[in-house]
Amino acid sequence: MTTVTTVVGAAAPTPGPLAGGLIRRLNVLTGVVLGLLLAVAAYWLCEEFLPEPDTGNHKVDATTTITLVTWAIGFLIGVGAFIGPFRWLTGRDLSHEDEMFLAGKDQGVSRYFRFTTDHKVVGIQYLVAAMALFAVGGTMAMIIRTNLAAPGSQLLGPTQYNTTVGLHGIIMIIATIIMVSGPFGNFILPIMIGARDMAFPRLNALSFWILFAAIPVLLSAFFLGGIPTGWSAYAPLSDQAPPGMDAFLVTIVLFAISSAVAGANITTTAVSMRARGMTWVRVPIFVFGTVTSVALALIAFPMFMVAMILLAMDRTMGATFYVASHGGNGWLYSNLFWLMGHPEVYVILLPAFAVLLELAPVFARKPLFSINAAIFGISGIVGLSLFVWAHHMYMAGWAPELNGPFMVTTEIISVPTGLLILVLLGTIWRGRIWMRLPVMAVYAVLWNFIIGGITGIYLSDIPVDEATHGSMFVTAHFHYTLMGGALTGAIGGLAYWFPKMTGRMLDERYGKIGFWLAQVGFNVTFLGMFMVGLAGQPRRVADYDSMFAAGNLVSTAGAYVIGIGMLVFLYAVLHSWRSGVPASSNPWGAKTLEWQVPTPVPLENFAVLPVVTSDFYGYGEEDQDDGPPDGTGPELVLVGSSAATAAGLTVGGGRAEPTAATSMPTGGEPS
Amino acid sequence: MTVTESLPGAAAAPEPDDDRPAWRRPPVFPILVIWAGLTVLLGLFAYFVPARLMGEPASDRMLEVQTTFTAFSLASAPVAGLVWAVTLYSLVGWRHKGTEMPTESGHPLRGHGRTQLIWVLLSAVLCLFLLVWGLVLLNPPQTAADAAAPPLVVDVTGQQWTWTFAYPGSEPGTSQGEAAGEPVQTDTLYLPVGRRVVFHVTSKDVVHSFWVGPMAVKVDANPGETTVVDVTPNKVGVFPIRCAELCGLYHAQMQTTVHVVGPAEFDSWLTTLRASAPGPVGPSPEATP
Numbered sequence: 001m002t003t004v005t006t007v008v009g010a011a012a013p014t015p016g017p018l019a020g021g022l023i024r025r026l027n028v029l030t031g032v033v034l035g036l037l038l039a040v041a042a043y044w045l046c047e048e049f050l051p052e053p054d055t056g057n058h059k060v061d062a063t064t065t066i067t068l069v070t071w072a073i074g075f076l077i078g079v080g081a082f083i084g085p086f087r088w089l090t091g092r093d094l095s096h097e098d099e100m101f102l103a104g105k106d107q108g109v110s111r112y113f114r115f116t117t118d119h120k121v122v123g124i125q126y127l128v129a130a131m132a133l134f135a136v137g138g139t140m141a142m143i144i145r146t147n148l149a150a151p152g153s154q155l156l157g158p159t160q161y162n163t164t165v166g167l168h169g170i171i172m173i174i175a176t177i178i179m180v181s182g183p184f185g186n187f188i189l190p191i192m193i194g195a196r197d198m199a200f201p202r203l204n205a206l207s208f209w210i211l212f213a214a215i216p217v218l219l220s221a222f223f224l225g226g227i228p229t230g231w232s233a234y235a236p237l238s239d240q241a242p243p244g245m246d247a248f249l250v251t252i253v254l255f256a257i258s259s260a261v262a263g264a265n266i267t268t269t270a271v272s273m274r275a276r277g278m279t280w281v282r283v284p285i286f287v288f289g290t291v292t293s294v295a296l297a298l299i300a301f302p303m304f305m306v307a308m309i310l311l312a313m314d315r316t317m318g319a320t321f322y323v324a325s326h327g328g329n330g331w332l333y334s335n336l337f338w339l340m341g342h343p344e345v346y347v348i349l350l351p352a353f354a355v356l357l358e359l360a361p362v363f364a365r366k367p368l369f370s371i372n373a374a375i376f377g378i379s380g381i382v383g384l385s386l387f388v389w390a391h392h393m394y395m396a397g398w399a400p401e402l403n404g405p406f407m408v409t410t411e412i413i414s415v416p417t418g419l420l421i422l423v424l425l426g427t428i429w430r431g432r433i434w435m436r437l438p439v440m441a442v443y444a445v446l447w448n449f450i451i452g453g454i455t456g457i458y459l460s461d462i463p464v465d466e467a468t469h470g471s472m473f474v475t476a477h478f479h480y481t482l483m484g485g486a487l488t489g490a491i492g493g494l495a496y497w498f499p500k501m502t503g504r505m506l507d508e509r510y511g512k513i514g515f516w517l518a519q520v521g522f523n524v525t526f527l528g529m530f531m532v533g534l535a536g537q538p539r540r541v542a543d544y545d546s547m548f549a550a551g552n553l554v555s556t557a558g559a560y561v562i563g564i565g566m567l568v569f570l571y572a573v574l575h576s577w578r579s580g581v582p583a584s585s586n587p588w589g590a591k592t593l594e595w596q597v598p599t600p601v602p603l604e605n606f607a608v609l610p611v612v613t614s615d616f617y618g619y620g621e622e623d624q625d626d627g628p629p630d631g632t633g634p635e636l637v638l639v640g641s642s643a644a645t646a647a648g649l650t651v652g653g654g655r656a657e658p659t660a661a662t663s664m665p666t667g668g669e670p671s
Numbered sequence: 672m673t674v675t676e677s678l679p680g681a682a683a684a685p686e687p688d689d690d691r692p693a694w695r696r697p698p699v700f701p702i703l704v705i706w707a708g709l710t711v712l713l714g715l716f717a718y719f720v721p722a723r724l725m726g727e728p729a730s731d732r733m734l735e736v737q738t739t740f741t742a743f744s745l746a747s748a749p750v751a752g753l754v755w756a757v758t759l760y761s762l763v764g765w766r767h768k769g770t771e772m773p774t775e776s777g778h779p780l781r782g783h784g785r786t787q788l789i790w791v792l793l794s795a796v797l798c799l800f801l802l803v804w805g806l807v808l809l810n811p812p813q814t815a816a817d818a819a820a821p822p823l824v825v826d827v828t829g830q831q832w833t834w835t836f837a838y839p840g841s842e843p844g845t846s847q848g849e850a851a852g853e854p855v856q857t858d859t860l861y862l863p864v865g866r867r868v869v870f871h872v873t874s875k876d877v878v879h880s881f882w883v884g885p886m887a888v889k890v891d892a893n894p895g896e897t898t899v900v901d902v903t904p905n906k907v908g909v910f911p912i913r914c915a916e917l918c919g920l921y922h923a924q925m926q927t928t929v930h931v932v933g934p935a936e937f938d939s940w941l942t943t944l945r946a947s948a949p950g951p952v953g954p955s956p957e958a959t960p
Contacts, residue, residue, distance in 0.1 A: 153923075158920040158921060158923075159920060162917070162919070162920065162922075228917075228919045228920060229917060229919075230917045232917075234877070234878055234916070234917070236876070236877050236878070236894060237877040237878065237917070237918060237919055240876075240877070240919075324893070324894040324895025324896070325894070325895065329895065329896075330877075330878055330893055330894065331893070331896075364765075364777050365767075365773050365775070365776040365777045366776055366777030366778055366779055366780060367779050367780065367781045368781075369780060369781070369782055369783075370781065370782030370783075370787060371781075371782075372782065373782065373787055395880060395889045395890055395891055395915075396878075396891045396893070396898075397872075397890050397891050397893060397896065397898030397899075403809065404806055404809055407802070407805055407806070407809070408802055408806075411798050411801050411802050411805070412798060414794065414797075414798055415791065415794045415795055415798055418790065418791075418794040419787075419790070419791065419794075421754060422786075422787065422790045425754060425757050425758070426780065426782070426783065426786070428757070428758070428761045428765065429698075429757065429761070429765075429778075429780065430698065430765060430777055430778040430780065431761070431765050431777035431778070432765065432767045432773040432775065432776065432777045433761055433762075433765050433766045433767055434767045434772060434773050435766055435767065436770070443758055443762070446754060446755070446758045447755070447758075450750075450751045450754050450755070451751075454743075454744075454747045454750075454751060457743060457747070457801060458740060458743055460801075460805075461739060461743065461801065461804075461805040462805060462808075462809050463732075463735060463736050463739050463805065463808045463809065463887070464736055464739055464740055464743070465889075466732070466736060466887040466888070466889050467725060467733065467736045467737075467740075467884070467887050467889075469880075469889060469915065470880050470882065470889070470915030470916055471915065508770075531724055534721060534724040534725045535724055535725065535726060536725075536726070536882075536884035536885075536911065536913070538882070538913050538914065538915050538922075538923075539915075539917075540917040540922065541922060541923035542922075542923045543923040543924065544923065545911070588772070589772050617781075618779070619776040619777065619779065620775075620776030620777055620778065620779035621776075621779045
């Protein structure tokens with residue numbers, strides 16, 4: 001299996017100009033400049049030439065929408081996202097030197113500020129973007145909790161409060177969607193499956209830079225009158241909202257495109273670029289969880305995009321999809337929204353859970369307990385998650401006959417979810433738990449997610465929903481799943497892969513202090529919120545009755561503890577990234593492929609592509625005898641284009657010694 | 672914890688002088704003990720805490736909801752207890768001492784068919800229990816009294832950011848005692864205790880949600896649609912009505928109260944209201960049942 005292939009008969013692509021081409025002058029700054037210039041031009045053209053409608057403020061909304069979309073397109077052109085298509089249009093193609101430049105070869109730090117195609121660069125970009133989004137969204141959470149510390153709306157006016165709640169929501173949703181599939185799905189996943197890059201490296205960069213372009217669009221909502229709707233943007237409230245809503249809907253459309261591009265890319269990579277011998281039962285469970293998650297997003301997110309496009313037509317052109325007085329209906333919106341909204345919860349949860357399933361065997365030093373159960377659990381969740389959306393609409397009055405069926409599908413989803421819990425428990429069962437920071441996330445999630453899951457079962461029950469729907473109970477429930485479950489899992493993943501991604505160990509002392517402070521604060525915050533929710537406090541309110549004062553004060557105090565904990569953790573991350581202890585290539589003694597390549601990972605990852613003969617969870621199995629003859633023991637045979645292939649050399653000694661995993665040759669730059 | 676000290680692979684073998692049955696030996700026995708303890712604690716919590724946090728019920732429906740909540744909590748107690756018992760035990764019993772990587776691996780266990788089967792079956796049975804319970808309560812049978820007495824119909828209209836309640840005019844022959852007269856509107860809801868009320872809920876602008884917490888009454892108010900919800904208040908008192916769907920600027924302030932009073936007091940209140948009404952107020956067109 002050679003990796004250098006020559007396609008006989010195909011004409012070599014016409015090389016583009018060498019060093020000095022336009023491609024080498026573009027970066028994030030040129031993107032911003034071009035984006036702003038085009039946006040200003042678009043704004044002027046709209047002001048000048050768009051007709052003034054007789055009714056409504058459609059012109060303002062149309063101008064805002066067009067300006068923001070133009071910004072995004074201008075930015076993407078300016079950052080160099082369309083350089084390939086432009087070349088094709090002129091009948092040329094990218095030369096090998098161009099591709100190497102795009103991959104960020106020999107560029108140092110500046111490659112992080114360019115349209116760089118190397119999957120590891122994109123992974124780091126996603127990691128920084130996710131952390132920045134969490135910082136912004138977390139600050140908003142602190143502002144919200146400060147406002148609610150006591151009755152009487154302590155800090156904000158109603159417009160500011162509603163906007164803060166809405167932006168906190170959507171920023172955290174975007175951040176949690178990208179927090180695993182972005183950093184680890186891009187940096188780790190290709191190495192994990194033995195690939196040299198993603199299937200579509202330029203699409204990979206494109207997905208990140210679309211997201212990047214969307215962030216200022218979203219934040220501009222603050223200066224455009226805000227969004228009074230929360231992130232769910234229910235119509236017809238969103239029809240009558242100020243131009244901030246246009247910023248919101250442009251953001252959603254951009255993010256939907258970004259996640260579709262990323263999802264198609266990750267799915268294709270995992271389906272078609274796995275190392276030889278890596279059958280689906282040998283695929284690391286993290287890959288399985290991430291791929292199913294992004295594939296689910298491919299189905300789910302277009303729903304939201306369509307809902308937003310219809311909303312944009314309502315707002316900018318006087319269409320009336322959601323306007324009841326003109327034959328529209330808000331239930332159309334809420335159905336489209338939740339068709340995305342519930343699968344989206346699992347889009348967030350699955351990769352985070354897969355991270356935990358991936359690192360539990362490493363730190364329990366034993367195999368994953370039943371990968372089949374894990375795959376059944378993940379697949380069951382993915383399948384069912386498409387058929388549960390209307391449990392968010394039990395109380396909407398829409399199709400009451402369907403409430404029963406949706407209750408059935410919703411409650412059945414607890415069975416595959418329970419299987420994942422069983423796999424985690426079975427994996428730590430009689431292990432040798434090496435209590436390092438990553439595995440602590442498993443423990444925190446086993447606590448948080450049980451609470452989040454059980455409260456979800458209450459909410460799935462229609463009679464209980466009569467008392468809890470739309471209350472703070474719901475808010476507390478989904479924070480237990482998305483923050484206590486998913487975000488905690490992602491933090492475990494960060495602690496686990498930090499040495500591979502940055503070359504340094506994450507400071508465990510400050511990391512642990514920050515992690516556990518945040519966990520304790522988290523439980524205090526949301527237990528307080530369960531209390532006031534049960535007592536009847538609606539969610540998303542800027543003010544509340546004095547009967548809810550005690551619980552809210554508890555929540556606010558807990559929230560500050562989360563804030564302090566997260567700051568300590570952030571300090572640990574930043575400090576370790578700059579000046580932490582240098583990490584060896586495999587500090588956890590893990591068996592998956594990403595730990596078998598050197599740190600820092602060279603461009604294109606593998607000098608020779610690995611061949612896989614077993615799965616990666618054979619902890620303890622090699623101790624029993626010298627590798628079972630049926631090939632179930634871990635065995636890494638390296639075959640590639642190097643001289644090693646010609647000589648028929650298998651590296652690692654065929655049967656893996658316990659040290660075989662670490663004895664692979666360091667990869668160099670491929671020729 | 673002797674098991675953790677033994678070699679992997681040999682871990683399943685009992686100690687030579689240990690003739691206790693498997694479930695009496697670690698790790699099973701200590702886990703069972705922790706599980707039992709946690710289940711009792713969680714069960715007590717489930718029985719006493721959530722329903723009290725929800726406050727005194729003001730309708731039979733709310734009582735059902737609270738009972739459901741308590742029942743589900745009790746059913747969840749052993750599940751959460753089991754998960755946490757295993758995790759708690761693992762922190763002590765299976766923890767590797769020190770920060771260096773363990774030199775030996777754990778017991779190489781790749782699944783356990785019987786455990787997986789039992790786990791799936793048990794979770795399916797629990798799920799079935801929740802489903803049957805929920806589906807039975809979903810459509811509560813109408814009692815004979817409900818069928819006999821025609822309900823009081825109240826039209827509820829949400830608009831940013833206030834609620835309006837309209838009482839229709841009395842219909843001859845079906846009147847259950849409310850004073851005869853024209854339809855009237857008010858922004859404070861009065862209901863007679865012990866009589867079934869049917870709310871016809873709609874909205875003038877955006878989506879609101881009509882929520883009488885202590886009665887477990889909740890339904891969205893949708894523009895252009897009328898949704899129906901009914902309840903029989905069983906407790907005299909004043910209860911909050913809140914909007915449960917974010918509806919714009921003053922969503923938090925969109926609340927009022929419902930006064931549940933005796934039938935006689937209700938009649939006199941309605942009479943006074945009709946007398947003080949500036950004139951006949953027709954029912955709003957979209958709120959006609």
